[in-house]
Amino acid sequence: MADTTQKQKPKRGGDGEETGTGESGQKLAKKGAELKEEMDALVDEIDEVLEENAEEFVKNYVQRGGE
Amino acid sequence: MSIPKVMGTEIEYGITVRNDRDFDPIASCVLLVNAYREEHAGRILWDYDQENPLADARGFQVDGEKYTPNQQENIARNKTLVNGARFYVDHAHPEYSCPEVTNVRDLVIHEKAGERVIEMARHEASALLPPGAQLLIYKNNSDRKGNSYGSHENYLVDRRTSFKQIVEHMMSFLVTRQVYCGAGKVGSENRAQPCEYQITQRADFFETEVALDTMVKRPIINTRDEPHADREKYRRLHVIVGDSNMSEYTIYLRNGATALVLSMIEDGAIKKDLSLRDPVRAIKEISHDPSCRREIAMESGKKLTAVQIQREFLELALQYASSHTLDDVTKDVLAKWQHVLEQLERDPMGLTREIDWVAKKALIESFMERKGLDWESPQVQMLDLQYHDSRADKGLYAMLERQGRMERIVTDAEIITAVTEPPHDTRAYFRGECLKRYPAQVFGVNWDSISFGIGDEPIKRVLMGEPLKGSKAHVEDLLAASPTAADLVKNLRA
Numbered sequence: 001m002a003d004t005t006q007k008q009k010p011k012r013g014g015d016g017e018e019t020g021t022g023e024s025g026q027k028l029a030k031k032g033a034e035l036k037e038e039m040d041a042l043v044d045e046i047d048e049v050l051e052e053n054a055e056e057f058v059k060n061y062v063q064r065g066g067e
Numbered sequence: 068m069s070i071p072k073v074m075g076t077e078i079e080y081g082i083t084v085r086n087d088r089d090f091d092p093i094a095s096c097v098l099l100v101n102a103y104r105e106e107h108a109g110r111i112l113w114d115y116d117q118e119n120p121l122a123d124a125r126g127f128q129v130d131g132e133k134y135t136p137n138q139q140e141n142i143a144r145n146k147t148l149v150n151g152a153r154f155y156v157d158h159a160h161p162e163y164s165c166p167e168v169t170n171v172r173d174l175v176i177h178e179k180a181g182e183r184v185i186e187m188a189r190h191e192a193s194a195l196l197p198p199g200a201q202l203l204i205y206k207n208n209s210d211r212k213g214n215s216y217g218s219h220e221n222y223l224v225d226r227r228t229s230f231k232q233i234v235e236h237m238m239s240f241l242v243t244r245q246v247y248c249g250a251g252k253v254g255s256e257n258r259a260q261p262c263e264y265q266i267t268q269r270a271d272f273f274e275t276e277v278a279l280d281t282m283v284k285r286p287i288i289n290t291r292d293e294p295h296a297d298r299e300k301y302r303r304l305h306v307i308v309g310d311s312n313m314s315e316y317t318i319y320l321r322n323g324a325t326a327l328v329l330s331m332i333e334d335g336a337i338k339k340d341l342s343l344r345d346p347v348r349a350i351k352e353i354s355h356d357p358s359c360r361r362e363i364a365m366e367s368g369k370k371l372t373a374v375q376i377q378r379e380f381l382e383l384a385l386q387y388a389s390s391h392t393l394d395d396v397t398k399d400v401l402a403k404w405q406h407v408l409e410q411l412e413r414d415p416m417g418l419t420r421e422i423d424w425v426a427k428k429a430l431i432e433s434f435m436e437r438k439g440l441d442w443e444s445p446q447v448q449m450l451d452l453q454y455h456d457s458r459a460d461k462g463l464y465a466m467l468e469r470q471g472r473m474e475r476i477v478t479d480a481e482i483i484t485a486v487t488e489p490p491h492d493t494r495a496y497f498r499g500e501c502l503k504r505y506p507a508q509v510f511g512v513n514w515d516s517i518s519f520g521i522g523d524e525p526i527k528r529v530l531m532g533e534p535l536k537g538s539k540a541h542v543e544d545l546l547a548a549s550p551t552a553a554d555l556v557k558n559l560r561a
Contacts, residue, residue: 043437045470046430046450049461054449057085058211061452064092064159066079066216067281067307 069330070301073223073493073534074171074322076178077164078311079157079216080185080457081205087197092159095192095202097143099161102192103184105149111502112138113145113155114511114518114528123279124230124292124302147512149487149503151495152177154184160216161185161204166495167514167534170396171323173490175315176477180485182206186457206311207455208268211448213256215272217281218311222326223534224302226294228333233304234277234288236337240328240380241287241308242350243373245270246359246415247407248321250310251424253431253442253451255355262355263442264431266424268310270354276346281307287346295514297532304329308350313455313464315476316421320407323400327384336387341379342366357428359415374411381408420474426467427454494537500546501555508552519552527556 084090121129144156151166163181193202209215249266259271278286294303312318344364353373362370410417418425431450456462489499510520518528549555
């Protein structure tokens with residue numbers, strides 16, 4: 001597996017709050033839209049790999065107790 | 068005086084086969100372990116002779132039957148690898164014990180190398196199954212039906228530090244570190260209070276404070292006293308309370324902070340009483356509260372959150388750092404520990420790039436929101452499991468990492484190298500090199516010894532009771548002067 005360069009993703013979560021309207025409000029809205037797009041892309045990719053018969057798989061996944 | 072924190076992890080994996088009615092976990096484990104081929108993979112035994120898992124650190128020996136497989140079973144179930152690791156069948160789970168390392172950065176490299184070994188073995192083994200059947204492996208700790216399997220950490224501790232002291236100071240540390248170590252779980256198990264999502268995989272399974280057993284009535288602090296090293300000098304603290312982690316950052320902090328606190332205990336630097344009123348209750352209360360705001364009753368009468376308790380340990384560590392020389396890796400661990408606690412105090416969900424339980428929760432919540440699902444949905448339960456899938460193209464952690472959504476600590480190149488290269492600064496080097504150079508003459512292996520069968524001579528066991536002896540610096544000349552195992556034994560005697 002080749003070494004991949006890291007895509008820089010914006011950190012999520014509150015490190016500081018922007019409030020208000022005008023320019024800062026627009027920035028916030030744009031950031032919100034970007035995040036939503038990101039989320040959608042993530043969900044799409046999960047959809048592609050998620051086990052199809054989830055219910056049956058989860059039901060049949062039984063382990064013996066270990067340490 | 069604190070001694071170097073030589074450490075390692077032993078991880079049991081979940082195993083299942085899809086589309087095979089006759090699936091037997093033990094047979095599948097044996098298939099898996101044997102599917103991983105190394106040049107020397109011949110007929111080498113795991114040397115159980117000196118093992119003593121019934122010795123209790125509180126100073127007694129428990130009656131019981133030690134499990135020792137016969138030779139055939141032994142060889143089928145145990146592989147010692149050229150990187151110094153042990154890859155074997157433990158009851159009904161495949162288990163990978165990484166080689167001994169001196170620092171937590173190497174620990175991350177070798178634990179991750181173990182994941183690669185497991186996945187390579189899985190891929191090979193799966194091809195040997197009946198058509199349509201598929202072998203699958205999960206690096207997690209439960210099947211959601213009340214069965215749990217463990218991720219154990221091992222730390223070398225100075226024997227002069229009393230076990231009583233270790234218990235006293237480690238209890239609240241181990242109960243509360245889950246806020247940055249937990250791997251996350253949908254729902255609850257083992258008759259615990261119902262919940263939608265909790266911080267750990269394992270908290271529900273811990274029922275006692277201090278005990279010897281590892282499989283039933285699990286204790287927060289395990290008293291197994293089997294140092295696999297010079298008993299007069301060393302103790303091996305066997306920590307069973309953690310989760311199996313996927314995130315490199317989480318693994319790094321988990322072992323890094325724990326090792327640092329142990330050094331502080333050895334140096335008498337934990338000067339505060341941070342005991343909890345009821346650790347067994349607390350471990351579940353904290354786990355069931357992803358907001359990390361729940362206050363826990365202290366023995367002193369105060370009430371603190373898990374993050375606040377960890378803060379106390381961090382403050383003591385910062386003081387310790389000002390009066391002791393820490394190596395660069397430990398300084399980095401300290402900085403990250405501080406960063407994570409600060410963020411947990413503001414909003415745990417700000418740590419999606421660093422901490423497993425947060426990354427998993429964010430991933431599941433995004434999916435739930437888009438698809439209109441709730442915490443009971445089978446797909447949500449499947450996401451919980453698939454986060455830990457060993458396949459690079461199906462594992463959800465693997466997906467997050469590939470997309471650059473997770474902080475890395477080490478590189479892929481380092482991990483790949485560690486699949487066949489032992490650490491250079493512990494006895495794992497000697498073990499790995501002997502397996503590379505003299506595969507046909509190695510008779511048996513254990514952590515603290517290696518035995519050679521040379522011609523018709525009696526088996527010669529070489530003792531390795533010092534974890535730091537057997538490093539490259541220590542033995543490279545010896546190995547260079549020993550083209551055969553017979554030469555090695557002769558040179559060791561000289």
